[in-house]
Amino acid sequence: MRGRFTTKGWHRxxxxxxxxxxxxxxxxxxxxxxxxxxxxxxxxxxxxxxVTTIIIVGASFLITKSPSPVRYLFGLxxxxxxxxPGPKLRGFLPVLVLSGLVLYHIVLANFLPRSRRVxxxx
Numbered sequence: 001m002r003g004r005f006t007t008k009g010w011h012r013x014x015x016x017x018x019x020x021x022x023x024x025x026x027x028x029x030x031x032x033x034x035x036x037x038x039x040x041x042x043x044x045x046x047x048x049x050x051v052t053t054i055i056i057v058g059a060s061f062l063i064t065k066s067p068s069p070v071r072y073l074f075g076l077x078x079x080x081x082x083x084x085p086g087p088k089l090r091g092f093l094p095v096l097v098l099s100g101l102v103l104y105h106i107v108l109a110n111f112l113p114r115s116r117r118v119x120x121x122x
Contacts, residue, residue: 013064020060020074028056 022041029052036042048090068082073094078084085091 013061015063015098017060018055019076020063021056023074024059024063025052025056028052064108 020047020054031042032052032055033048036051037050041047063070069084072078072082072084080104089096
C-alpha cells in the first residue's frame with residue numbers, strides 16, 4: 001500500500017521542493033507584501049496568500065529543476081559528476097568562497113574611509 005503513494009514522480013518532486021520552499025518563502029512573501037501594500041486589492045489577505053503561494057511554488061520548482069550548482073546551494077542532492085561539492089577540498093569549496101566574501105566585506109566595512117561611506121550622518 002505504501003509503495004502506491006511514495007513511488008510516484010510527483011511525490012519525489014514535492015519532497016525535493018520542500019527545502020527550497022522553506023528557504024525562499026519569507027523573502028518572496030515580504031517583497032510581495034511591501035509592493036502590494038500600495039495597491040488596495042492586492043493587500044487583502046486572500047489575494048496575497050494565493051498570489052505568493054503560486055510565486056513561491058513556481059520559484060521552488062525552478063530551483064528543483066535547475067542545474068546542479070544551484071541545487072547544491074539549496075541542500076538538494078547533486079549528480080555524481082557535479083562540480084559542487086566536488087572531490088577537491090572534500091566539499092569545503094563553497095564554505096571557503098563564502099568565508100572569503102565575508103572577510104572581504106568586513107575589511108571593506110572597517111577600513112573604508114568615512115568620507116566614502118553612504119551614511120554621512122556619523
